[in-house]
Amino acid sequence: MSQETILVTGAAGSVGSTARRAIAILLEKGHRVRAMVRKRDTRSDALHDMGAEVVVADMLDIVAVRAAMQGCSVLYFTMSVSPNYLEAATNVAVTAKSLGVKAFVSLAQMTLSQMSETETTSSPQQKQEWLAQQMLRWSGLPVVYLRPTAFLDGVLLVQAAKGIREDNAIRLPFADGKTALIAGTDVGAAAAAVLANPAPHIGKVYDLTGLKSLTMAQYAQEFSDVLGRTIQYVNVPPQIWEAKLREAHLPEHLIAHMITMGQLNRDNRYDRMTDTFQQLVGRAPISAAEFARRHAAAFMPQAKS
Numbered sequence: 001m002s003q004e005t006i007l008v009t010g011a012a013g014s015v016g017s018t019a020r021r022a023i024a025i026l027l028e029k030g031h032r033v034r035a036m037v038r039k040r041d042t043r044s045d046a047l048h049d050m051g052a053e054v055v056v057a058d059m060l061d062i063v064a065v066r067a068a069m070q071g072c073s074v075l076y077f078t079m080s081v082s083p084n085y086l087e088a089a090t091n092v093a094v095t096a097k098s099l100g101v102k103a104f105v106s107l108a109q110m111t112l113s114q115m116s117e118t119e120t121t122s123s124p125q126q127k128q129e130w131l132a133q134q135m136l137r138w139s140g141l142p143v144v145y146l147r148p149t150a151f152l153d154g155v156l157l158v159q160a161a162k163g164i165r166e167d168n169a170i171r172l173p174f175a176d177g178k179t180a181l182i183a184g185t186d187v188g189a190a191a192a193a194v195l196a197n198p199a200p201h202i203g204k205v206y207d208l209t210g211l212k213s214l215t216m217a218q219y220a221q222e223f224s225d226v227l228g229r230t231i232q233y234v235n236v237p238p239q240i241w242e243a244k245l246r247e248a249h250l251p252e253h254l255i256a257h258m259i260t261m262g263q264l265n266r267d268n269r270y271d272r273m274t275d276t277f278q279q280l281v282g283r284a285p286i287s288a289a290e291f292a293r294r295h296a297a298a299f300m301p302q303a304k305s
Helices: 019-028 042-050 062-069 085-099 110-114 124-139 152-159 161-167 184-196 216-227 238-247 252-266 276-281 288-294
Strands: 005-008 032-037 053-056 072-077 103-107 143-148 169-172 205-208 232-235
Touching (some): 053 062, 062 085, 072 085, 103 184, 110 124, 124 252, 152 161, 152 169, 152 184, 169 216, 216 288
Parallel strands (some): 005 072, 032 053, 103 143
């Protein structure tokens, strides 16, 4: 077993975090993992308890990034949606180049595989991620590109769970568009497979999808079968969706990104399937039904007091 240290940025994560699962798998296999977080809290404490070395650094502070990366030979760059994504990615890449890392595993969105100088989207996040990956290509770094489609966690746990709990409805502006949602834990498993032995993967682009490409009505049927009650899909008009996002006082950068994702779904741009996950991990990704089973408590009606 190699005793080289693997650095994971954005390690604390939140719902749908790929980093936590990747770290857990790597530690179980005996790898040394350094988890980079913005602050110490219960999430970083949990990483420490798992056996990771926890370091605090803001990716916008290149001096702190360099201190955190010292002594690491493999890097997993993951970061949540942020208006500062491009700056953070550049700080991490510049530092990795200076320190001579042997592998830079980059997590971004699958939509980037459809983008170019002449084909883009209206999402400021996707634009920054595309630019960041151009920079990585120019850098000469030994990069592996992981590009998952949208996450089951983000769409069905974050955006749809409240409607499922309260009135048995998935409310999203996706119309009849199909999407092959993947679980964050599965993306973490794919990342761990690459990080454990990155050499054969350098320069590769891995588009990752879930088990099936389904409409939201079909996802609702899968959830109905598992939860034992009828879940319906309600197609929310885009203007109503945008108004609800603004009522929630979400950051403008995130709102613009979510509006774009809604449009891309309506345009059927997420109807994509690959077997890349199976090739990397050696098993199929979990189904929507299995995801509903694992998170059933989040979708159960709450007793009224």
